[in-house]
Amino acid sequence: MPEARAWQVVLERIETDLLEGRLRPGDRLPPERELAANLGVGRSSVREALRVLEVMGLIRTGTGSGPSSGAIIIATPQGGLSALLRLQVAAQGFPFDDVVRTRLVLESAVVDALADDETRDIRAAREVVDAMDAADLTPAEFLVLDAQLHLALAEASGNLVIAAMMAGLRSAIETYVRAGAEAIGDWDATAARLRAEHRAILGAVDGGDAATARTLIHAHITGYYAEAGLARGTT
Template sequence: MAEQPRAWRLVLEHIERDLLDARLGPGDRLPSERDLSADLGVGRSSVREALRVLEVMGLIRTSTGSGPQAGAIVVATPSGGMSALLRLQVAAQGFPIDDVVQTRLVLEGAVVAALAAAPDADLAEAHRVLHAMDADGLAPEEFLALDARLHLALAEASGNTVIAAMMAGLRTAIESYVLAGSARIADWEAMSARLRAEHRAIVDAIVGGEADAALALVTAHISGYYDHVLGDRPTD
């Protein structure tokens, strides 16, 4: 006999169907707990559990009281929830470093190509981080935290919210492997100077609208560090 789904899952599936069928959309308010409970034949505690799951996932926001902002409302851009879920998956599953690097190559290649084709892209944050990385006396962990922030800033500037959310979710895993690798670098000053130069070359290629060059540079940058500190780059 097939196991019956838990009551709160029935609520999730009902709301998912309404979203897929466009009966609900960004900015819409969900039915009240009472109505969902009556319509689906589940207890209000199960409805509340489902709503908590949806809120953690970033798909809704909830507010008590009355008025247009009260209740559970579908969020237009749930990228924060997606990033949080990916961070949890990274922490729980321990994704292989090879897979993280391969994913970076795919995502960041798309990012720099898109930015190079968008002359009006806002790169102010990327330039701010580049400047911060020029500070004297940065410890490897400080420098590499800025490094991760630079790559995330480029993803955010691309305007692709899914890629930006995925990069944000992978940020912990990226910082972890690049920092672990830094302990194997005999001359950190030389490596940090090399990384600065590579970052600036990538941004310069983007600003110059050179998509092919930007793609080649970011691929060499990500793969080169991986090869240097952690062995062979994953095959394409």
Template sequence: MSETRAWRTVLERIEGDLLEGRLAPGDRLPGERELASTLGVGRSSVREALRVLESMGLVRTASGSGPSSGAMIVAAPQGGVATLLRLQLAARGFPFSDVVATRAVLESSVVDALAVAVRDGADPDLAESESLLAAMDAADLEPDEFLALDARLHLSLAEASGNVVVAAIMAGLRTAIESYGREGAAAVADWPALVADLRAEHAAVLDAVRAGVPELARERIRSHITGFYARAHLTASAPSRKGP
């Protein structure tokens, strides 16, 4: 099991316990060693899952020893957070063709909004997107690492657009997006060549946004999203597959 898949296993287990009421505010999670042993993953994967849950405001972690150490549930999923968690869990079973079509619609609206904002004189915050784009240029990235950065780049654009609903949906689809990305990576004969193309496509999308040309930004993002799946033979006309 890859490290990326492993920490998602931990995250999904804790998410499920929260949504089903098996965990509630005030409850303490088992220690890293126990969670790792129970779920068959490394302790680093447990730490990464807890970091994500802490960033969502659902757990608090404390180092050291004693009754206040470790991870404690501090909030129950409510409202938008509960919906996001349910979407993350459900997304594992979405047909890839539906995810591709949804991404094309959502992300076209995202880059359109960003490019229109630039054209109209606004200055959307693209700092994280730029940073992720640079990080993806590293030559020693493993496929899982590249795909994790890729998914985060797309989410960062949604967040920069200011549309919190679209950003939440994109965050909820992250498991499915990375899963199909890994499936596609495994199906491509020349992964380095594909990575070079993906890097160029990401840069081209951001160039269109920075130039304030919404039509071009929409065209480039749709081509980028659908082109990857076509090259990996995960086309919308192929039989629908389920997530992991």
């Protein structure tokens, strides 16, 4: 078996074991030597597979001996998903329109879930909105806070997959939104409108009005892109 492909065999075995319940979060993977012998691959291929899994956020590795040594399956891989999305975005692997459409789907789901959740906690989002009222914010500073607001709402929804995807797309969102700001003639007026829209969205969420929250978030996102001359079939 070519060494360049052998590490994929290791990934496939671990994936199968996870799907079939033979491995669970907290379990320790077999030692490198055992994995290599069982799968008929070199230990270098096993190490390569483990590096990939660690970057993906699926395992944590420790050296030496004892309870923290070896490769352990972890239960919070969302950091790996965010990292992979950020890399794809940085490499321009996703068309701009697809990023915007995905954002619309994700953020509509976020406000819908929050509005329906009587135990919602959106204090972090409100703190960001309050920070955006500062009069001395530059457009760049304002838009960094804007991205943080949308991420805070995603995190408040409790959906780890959506929060991870939003975190992964954040750099793309910031880049496009910042580029659009340069094309806006009256930034102060736009910032005032965005502040009002943010508060209206949070008001609908706090009022448990999911339909209005979805309508507002859709109009908020598409409206900015249209005003900044970025919209290309995003409605």
